[in-house]
Amino acid sequence: MCSASTCQKRRQADDHRQRIRDDPDYRQACLDSPRKWRARHPEYWQNYRAKHPEAVEQNRRKQHQRDQGRRLADLANNNLAFDLKRSAAEVYLIGPAASDLANNNLASRQVFVLEAVVHQWGTGSASCKQQPYGAEAVSSG
Numbered sequence: 001m002c003s004a005s006t007c008q009k010r011r012q013a014d015d016h017r018q019r020i021r022d023d024p025d026y027r028q029a030c031l032d033s034p035r036k037w038r039a040r041h042p043e044y045w046q047n048y049r050a051k052h053p054e055a056v057e058q059n060r061r062k063q064h065q066r067d068q069g070r071r072l073a074d075l076a077n078n079n080l081a082f083d084l085k086r087s088a089a090e091v092y093l094i095g096p097a098a099s100d101l102a103n104n105n106l107a108s109r110q111v112f113v114l115e116a117v118v119h120q121w122g123t124g125s126a127s128c129k130q131q132p133y134g135a136e137a138v139s140s141g
Contacts, residue, residue: 020027038044049056
């Protein structure tokens with residue numbers, strides 16, 4: 001066995017992963033340990049944020065990027081509109097988020113205008129339960 005610190009750390013990490021996989025009590029202890037520490041130190045994160053405003057701002061920026069990435073990921077593989085008729089209208093996406101839409105098959109260079117279908121009932125129209133059917137529909141039509 002190698003006695004170098006990197007080799008020892010790798011062996012320890014491998015042993016830890018194997019023990020977590022094979023020993024349910026050890027796995028539960030590993031899950032409970034950070035929970036217990038957080039319960040004993042509930043003020044830790046409030047104090048940390050107060051002392052490190054730059055970290056707070058960096059986290060906000062990164063969270064904004066993660067959120068935006070999730071929203072763009074929903075668009076990136078959106079293939080729901082393949083059956084729509086082709087339009088000559090084109091739009092070009094400009095800005096830092098445009099590169100994240102490289103695989104967007106829905107609207108990479110097209111604008112879709114969708115109108116809501118509004119069904120207007122005529123006055124005095126019969127309800128669905130009163131609509132004629134079968135022989136009645138043929139004779140009344």
